[in-house]
Amino acid sequence: MKNKCNFDKGIDRRNTNCIKWDINHLIFGEKDVLPMWVADMDFEAPPKVIEALIDRAKHGAYGYTLHPRSLKEAITDWEFRRHNLKIQSDWISFSPGIVPAVNFFVDCFTKEGDGIIIQTPVYYPFIYACDRNNRKLVNNQLIQTKNGYEINFDQLEDQLSDPDTKMMIISSPHNPVGKVFTADELTKMAEFCADNGVILISDEIHQDIIFSGNEHICTSSLSEKIAQNTITCVAPSKTFNLAGLGFSALIIPDEEKRNKFQKYMDAKGIHGSNLFGIIAGEAAYRHGNDWLNELLIYLEGNIDYMENFFKEHLPKIKMQRPQSTYLAWLNFREYGYSQKELVDKMVKEAKLGLNDGSAFGAGGEGFMRLNFACPRSTIEEAMKRMKTVFS
Ligand SMILES: Cc1ncc(COP(=O)(O)O)c(C=O)c1O
Known part of the structure; x- marks a missing residue:
């Protein structure tokens, strides 16, 4: 495919109140680190999205807004075309x-x-969602093997059969380990949950960032029984770089759960969405397909670059090739550093702002997470800096 988008160009995000670029001193205690952490992209959103936002902004009135029928259609079409998930528009809520x-x-x-x-190591807000709401965190820690991460099904069966267990939250695909779960793995997890009356939250925010040779399976597409017990979370935010617009969709096929959730949202007074999130989300789902295909090729080029660089210059840093997400999960355990030493070396010596792996819970020690949704030149610079400190 001919590349129409110039991802090499990137976009200068400094001085735009950008969390990734403008608060280095608060996050890392150093001003001049190259930030490669929070999961958004250093690329412009698709041109059609920018056009739709400008058109709407020109109207001049930004009052309360509906979720138009066309928005729900755009979401259901996208889920069907891209992921073979059949949903009815009235199953969708917004957050x-x-x-x-x-x-x-x-x-x-x-x-x-x-x-x-x-399932740690995992996106840390899942840990906070348990801890900060005074729920018991039950950790079905992923097992690290030579070929990637696996699920501890024996432990999971025990954990699900505990009558106190009421919910399971998965990141599918998995942030930070970059794993795309197979249909077998998902079926087993989701069936276990359904059989034990444990509601499954399938956070599929990374479902569109899938690299060649892998296929994302929506949990809810596996069977009617599974769909009725599963809530799926999707969003255009990671895929099209719209995270600042505060827009995501929740798919709840089971009527009882849907009504309960609607009552809950009513009781909290949470209605509506950000007008511009709706406009951007609909435009992205309607017109973003080709842009996304090009993005995936570019991101895969970044993975190839890092993989080759590590093999050639830094063989002690192990990168399991991500199957999904624009987040590389880097294993520094061979160096034998304490986590503090590792983070200090990365920040103070290499001047790189990656995520500290230990934030992702048990299993994250000795790792760092690097966001590679940036121009190749940024990756080259990061590799150069790492080589100076870690070779
Ligand atoms: C698994 C997962 N869920 C949710 C989010 C963020 O969701 P939101 O910005 O819609 O709150 C992220 C961001 O990295 C993520 O990795």
Whole structure:
């Protein structure tokens, strides 16, 4: 395919109140680090999205807004075309983000002291959703093998059969380990949950960032029984770089759960979405397909570059090739550093702002997470800096 988008160009995000670029001193205690952490991209959104936002902005009135039927159609079409997931538009609710949605689900469907299963190392807001809402965190830690991460199904079966366990939250695909779960793995997890009356929250925010040779399976597409027990979270935010617009969609096929959740949202007074999130989300889902295909090729080029660089210059840094997400999960364990030493070396010596792997819970020690959704030149610079400090 001919590349029409110039991802090499990137975009200068400094001095735009950008979390990734403008608060280095607060996050890393150093001003001059190259930030490669929070999961958004250093690329412009698709041109059609920018056009739609400008058109709407020109109107001049930004009052309360509906979720138009066309928006729900754009989401259902996208899910069907791209992921073979058949959903009805009335199964969709909206949330300003998936992180708040996960917390709403915890609050709505479980009570204090209930057990919630997560799989560390995992996106740390899942850990907070348990801890900060006084739920019992039940860790079905992923098992690291030579060929990637696997699920500890024996442990999971035990954990699900505990009557205190009420919910399981998965990141599918998995942030930070970059794993795309197979249909077998998902079926087993989701069937276990359904059989034990444990509601499954399938956070599929990374579902569109899938690299060649891998296929994302939507949990809810596996069977009717699974769909009825699963809530799926999707969003255009990671895929099209719209995270600042506060827009995500929640798919709840089971009527009872849907009504309960709607009542909960009504009771909290959470209605509506950000007008510009709606406009951008619909434009992205309607017109973003080709742009996304080009993005994936570019990101895969970044993976190739890092993989070759590590092999050639830094063989002690192990990178399991990500199957999904624009987040590389880098294993520094061979160096034998303490986590503090590792983070200090990365920040103070290499001047690189990666995520500290230990933030992702048990299993994250000795790792760092690097966001590679940036121009190749940024990756080259980061590799150069790492080589100076870690070779
Ligand atoms: C698994 C996962 N869920 C949710 C989010 C963020 O969701 P939101 O910005 O919609 O709250 C992220 C961002 O990195 C993520 O990796």
